[in-house]
Amino acid sequence: MSNDRATSTPFTKGLGFFVVLGIALLIILGIFVSPADVNQGESVRIMYAHVPGAWLAYLAFVMTAVSSAAYLWKRTRSLTWDRIAGASAEVGVLFMGISLVTGSLWGRLTWGTYWTWDARLTTTAFLFVTYIGYLAVRGLGGTHQQRARRSAVLALLAVLEIPLVHFSVELWNTLHQEASVAGRGTDVEMNGLMLFTLFLGVVVFTLMYIWLVLHRQRSLMLEDMLDDSGLDNALSERRAEATQVGH
Amino acid sequence: MSNAGQQRFTGTTVIGTARLIAAKDLRVELRSRVLLNQVLPFALIVMVMFAFALDSDAVLERVAPGLVWLAAMFSTLIMVSRSFAVETADGALDQLRSAGVPAMGIFIGKMMALMAQLVVLVTLLILTAVVLYRAELSWAGSVLLVTTGLTATCGLAAVGTLYGGLAAGAKGRETLLPLLLLPVVAPVLIGATRATESAFGTRGVSTGQGWPWLGLLAVFAVLFSVSGAVAFGPLLDD
Amino acid sequence: MSNAGQQRFTGTTVIGTARLIAAKDLRVELRSRVLLNQVLPFALIVMVMFAFALDSDAVLERVAPGLVWLAAMFSTLIMVSRSFAVETADGALDQLRSAGVPAMGIFIGKMMALMAQLVVLVTLLILTAVVLYRAELSWAGSVLLVTTGLTATCGLAAVGTLYGGLAAGAKGRETLLPLLLLPVVAPVLIGATRATESAFGTRGVSTGQGWPWLGLLAVFAVLFSVSGAVAFGPLLDD
Amino acid sequence: MSTVSHGHDPATLEPVVDLCDAVAVLGSFPALAGVTMTVQRGEIVLLSGPNGAGKTTLLRLCAGLVALERGRGRVLGVDLANDRELVRHRVGMIGHSNGLYGDLTVTENVRFWGRTVGASESEIDLAVSRMGLDGRLAHLPVSRLSAGQRRRTALAGLVARRAELWLLDEPHAGLDAAGRDELDSVLKMAATAGATVIVASHELERAGKLATRQVEVIAGQVRKVAGL
Amino acid sequence: MSTVSHGHDPATLEPVVDLCDAVAVLGSFPALAGVTMTVQRGEIVLLSGPNGAGKTTLLRLCAGLVALERGRGRVLGVDLANDRELVRHRVGMIGHSNGLYGDLTVTENVRFWGRTVGASESEIDLAVSRMGLDGRLAHLPVSRLSAGQRRRTALAGLVARRAELWLLDEPHAGLDAAGRDELDSVLKMAATAGATVIVASHELERAGKLATRQVEVIAGQVRKVAGL
Numbered sequence A: 001m002s003n004d005r006a007t008s009t010p011f012t013k014g015l016g017f018f019v020v021l022g023i024a025l026l027i028i029l030g031i032f033v034s035p036a037d038v039n040q041g042e043s044v045r046i047m048y049a050h051v052p053g054a055w056l057a058y059l060a061f062v063m064t065a066v067s068s069a070a071y072l073w074k075r076t077r078s079l080t081w082d083r084i085a086g087a088s089a090e091v092g093v094l095f096m097g098i099s100l101v102t103g104s105l106w107g108r109l110t111w112g113t114y115w116t117w118d119a120r121l122t123t124t125a126f127l128f129v130t131y132i133g134y135l136a137v138r139g140l141g142g143t144h145q146q147r148a149r150r151s152a153v154l155a156l157l158a159v160l161e162i163p164l165v166h167f168s169v170e171l172w173n174t175l176h177q178e179a180s181v182a183g184r185g186t187d188v189e190m191n192g193l194m195l196f197t198l199f200l201g202v203v204v205f206t207l208m209y210i211w212l213v214l215h216r217q218r219s220l221m222l223e224d225m226l227d228d229s230g231l232d233n234a235l236s237e238r239r240a241e242a243t244q245v246g247h
Numbered sequence B, C: 001m002s003n004a005g006q007q008r009f010t011g012t013t014v015i016g017t018a019r020l021i022a023a024k025d026l027r028v029e030l031r032s033r034v035l036l037n038q039v040l041p042f043a044l045i046v047m048v049m050f051a052f053a054l055d056s057d058a059v060l061e062r063v064a065p066g067l068v069w070l071a072a073m074f075s076t077l078i079m080v081s082r083s084f085a086v087e088t089a090d091g092a093l094d095q096l097r098s099a100g101v102p103a104m105g106i107f108i109g110k111m112m113a114l115m116a117q118l119v120v121l122v123t124l125l126i127l128t129a130v131v132l133y134r135a136e137l138s139w140a141g142s143v144l145l146v147t148t149g150l151t152a153t154c155g156l157a158a159v160g161t162l163y164g165g166l167a168a169g170a171k172g173r174e175t176l177l178p179l180l181l182l183p184v185v186a187p188v189l190i191g192a193t194r195a196t197e198s199a200f201g202t203r204g205v206s207t208g209q210g211w212p213w214l215g216l217l218a219v220f221a222v223l224f225s226v227s228g229a230v231a232f233g234p235l236l237d238d
Numbered sequence D, E: 001m002s003t004v005s006h007g008h009d010p011a012t013l014e015p016v017v018d019l020c021d022a023v024a025v026l027g028s029f030p031a032l033a034g035v036t037m038t039v040q041r042g043e044i045v046l047l048s049g050p051n052g053a054g055k056t057t058l059l060r061l062c063a064g065l066v067a068l069e070r071g072r073g074r075v076l077g078v079d080l081a082n083d084r085e086l087v088r089h090r091v092g093m094i095g096h097s098n099g100l101y102g103d104l105t106v107t108e109n110v111r112f113w114g115r116t117v118g119a120s121e122s123e124i125d126l127a128v129s130r131m132g133l134d135g136r137l138a139h140l141p142v143s144r145l146s147a148g149q150r151r152r153t154a155l156a157g158l159v160a161r162r163a164e165l166w167l168l169d170e171p172h173a174g175l176d177a178a179g180r181d182e183l184d185s186v187l188k189m190a191a192t193a194g195a196t197v198i199v200a201s202h203e204l205e206r207a208g209k210l211a212t213r214q215v216e217v218i219a220g221q222v223r224k225v226a227g228l
């Protein structure tokens, strides 16, 4: 029984090992090996956390939406999907937070300010808060089914904000002549090692995402199971109560 | 009474329900006059207060359209919470649900009633802005303005009703609703502001530049009207 | 039990009641975590949204302190309505009134609980602003900032509790409260903004120029604390 | 009220409520811990039992408002496990709260609830007078009524809905002697016309006179079943 | 509960409630149209009468919650026309709503209401167990209780307040048989210890057994007074 309570399996242990290894490698490559950027100098190294953070947050939120849809579809309805959705959203909020923090640090170094009221930044902040709202709705209480249904609907709506964040740059610039941000988009010239490091960052963040979601999903399941295995006990307790009253 | 058996099911259709609910909401509003006596003054105060906070004429001229929509948005917030407070005060929403009244009808009805009230409000706000800031409206500008007003209002009403229903049953709904609503309506705020700016010709923006923003508003309105109508049932259900 | 007769009246004193009510409110907050999970994100989004609506760096730098207090004000609004929703959900406020619990004690208790939560909120908002706008704080500036924060918070809590109680019994309270509160807190908004500006040194305002504004805030806080404590009884009574 | 025709095939004779070892969970608490019960068409069943026994939950389960966690359950031929939404518009339930709009008058409230199932104007008037609300009260806003008058309004709304299965949670509470008599006669007429009635109540003497059968709920289970 | 000492001078023997032609207006409706009634210390009075007669309003008048529009009224020696606030903390009233905080547990709610009059911890525990709420229920949040359990919690809060005059508006509604017995014994003990109890109720058999006297309210006036 006590083994069931752990959230790790041999697979997640192995995965955890690779994650730690990957982070170490990323730090080495990102900070010591990869070159400084022509325009941005050393500060470009922030990119290796910032960009994977944002992308993985997107992935996490899409995953939340997909599992929510799977939950809502009658044939695949299962609370497992709901827990995956919840776990994924939590990890997504974490990654989005990483991206926000690293982004504003980067902004301090390159633009001279932590925050500016650019469309990308603002929509990112909206996205972040939307998922905090999603988590708040998950925490409202009620039965598991209730929680699952409410939050699934919300997740399907919230995911629509991602294109808004992604295309905000163009949407905004086409109509509004704000100074466009240097280094934004694909016009950055990257050398091979930089590109590889970025790629590594994405891989490492992906592994980290899987690892975190697996753990979180399992611990959510244990919480639910506590309630459900609680159910058998509670049922027999409640039945016993009836016999007491009967006599 | 033999024909009553046939008649009975009219009320259970989506359209019938929507009409019933909208009529009820508007009647409650007519009795309590909350829009006129409370929301409208509130919206005006919001506009004036921000104007004060900015306190420089040059800035103000530029942000006037934004103020209209800011006020509209906050008014939506309080009107939605009022609209659902009426339903939950004595458990009527529960009762509707337990009577098997089609959720889609409830959504459409409440959204229509909210939209009707919002249209009145937004019209008055825009008129105020036109008068206060001596905006000059061309024909093309007026068309854009009216279309923008209707589309944005529709979007606000749809998303407000959807999240209002979600928060209605929850405890702490007073705080949950603004949290859910604000980040989602922000695009409406931006789109409507830009479209209004170009209708007014603020900052030398031409009218033509407003139409793409209207597209954004229309997408938003359609998206939330449809998904609201579909998702309202599952949201209310527990 | 003979000494119980003496003990009994401790709970009916103003201070005893205030402590009881404040403890109860904070316990409800601790259970529901509304401040952390809902109000705080809401306040942040309000800040971001306004900043975005203004959308020009030059303006923004100037109005950053204003954004802090704008967000604080809207948060006060929803926290007050939450605070009284807890009381009216099952008629507890009526019950308090009918139990002859001193209204002054209820006022002070609820105000204290609200203020405690607002202090947490405002602290976080100011820290955010400091980081975002690279405000550099001198010693004198910090002292001014802390004093401003406490005084303004006290004023917001006092006036919020007073009008919250007034609106609590009324129907349409969701819309009445904002209408009542907004115009009254406008001076707090302005005073706190100016004082914060001079603490931050925004627009080259010196720290010294902030203190008179603080005076205004203090007058406001004292005025509404005292009149709230006195008027709360008659207000609740109908 | 007199002619409630449900289009049932009388040959089927399936019980209106048919629960077998039904379990329902609130939060994580098994409010119903295995209920087995059948109710036939035209019966008036009294649910009794101590506070917290699960009477309200049992009524809500029959109304399709609470999920069936385990066991089997059919109401009006609808399977509760899969399509519990489908049963709702055929059931009329009145719970602890009245579901009234304070700004609308008594008649307007009753009309609203009647209209949700397309009741005609005359049916609505009939329902209002059945619960003794005609005259001065009919055009008063509900917010100005006394507790008992409000309860009567809610019951009139229920009457106007002419359901096939009536579920009433402590309907007598708050009603005066005349109101109780009116309610009882309404329920008896409904049962005679082919509806089925389940009443949860603590007023055993009163409800006992009305009911044809008593079912006692204890700790989430049905314990005693007594014919009356 | 056993020793409620009120510091009254027994020599005075003023009635606890003394109304003479009292008129009370709700909105513009004269809910009480001239009530004359006296209640002596230690009595348990049952208020009966049809819906809308004015029972709730009469109780609220005695509690100092409704203004006395005309006539004279004294409660516990306090003049209702001038200082009705002064009577409130000596009166314990329970109305149609319970006044509970859903996020707090049963004990926390009772403690809160007890503390408003400085009740000690042991008195609070006693009140909780008096209404049969000890054990599992005591530490459940009130939002998870059934209707009757919630009513019991509200009554326990009232018991913890040990008032001199108890005003109860349909206190039996929602309580099961055991709860009714518990409540009745609590009320009888309070009356024996020198408190005065007025109960509005439609359950005449039940409340009739408890009360020492019945007062019938009809259309805002006291009609019949019957010793029991």
Ligand code: HEM
Residues within 6 Å of the ligand: A047, A050, A051, A054, A055, A099, A100, A101, A102, A103, A104, A105, A106, A107, A108, A110, A111, A114, A115, A120, A121, A124, A125, A165, A166, A167, A182, A183, A184, A185, A186, A188
């Ligand atoms: C708080 C500040 C910032 C935030 C919230 C932020 C947010 C984001 C987000 C959400 C993305 C993913 C975009 C997508 O693919 O849809 C992204 C990508 C990116 N960001 Fe940032 N960012 C910030 C600051 C910066 C700064 C200062 C720089 C560089 C000067 C920067 C450079 C990039 C680059 C190069 C990408 C990847 C390319 C792209 O898809 O646009 N970011 N950022």
Ligand SMILES: Nc1ncnc2c1ncn2[C@@H]1O[C@H](COP(=O)(O)OP(=O)(O)OP(=O)(O)O)[C@@H](O)[C@H]1O
Residues within 6 Å of the ligand: D026, D027, D028, D029, D030, D031, D049, D050, D051, D052, D053, D054, D055, D056, D057, D058, E143, E144, E145, E146, E147, E148, E149, E174, E176
């Ligand atoms: N949200 C909830 N979470 C957990 N338990 C709950 C919840 N709601 C009710 N319960 C429990 O479920 C049980 C059954 O409640 P129910 O309301 O069905 O009882 P009841 O028989 O109607 O009682 P009463 O006679 O008091 O109305 C109670 O013991 C109650 O404590």
Ligand SMILES: Nc1ncnc2c1ncn2[C@@H]1O[C@H](COP(=O)(O)OP(=O)(O)OP(=O)(O)O)[C@@H](O)[C@H]1O
Residues within 6 Å of the ligand: D143, D144, D145, D146, D147, D148, D149, D174, D176, E026, E027, E028, E029, E030, E031, E049, E050, E051, E052, E053, E054, E055, E056, E057, E058
């Ligand atoms: N706010 C109000 N405005 C006008 N009339 C009101 C208001 N509230 C109550 N009334 C009227 O006052 C009368 C007395 O109400 P009250 O609640 O005292 O009756 P009651 O005897 O307690 O009835 P019940 O047995 O139904 O509880 C009722 O006829 C009611 O219509």
Ligand SMILES: [Mg+2]
Residues within 6 Å of the ligand: D055, D056, D057, D169, E146, E147, E148
């Ligand atoms: Mg019940």
Ligand SMILES: [Mg+2]
Residues within 6 Å of the ligand: D146, D147, D148, E055, E056, E057, E169
């Ligand atoms: Mg009454």
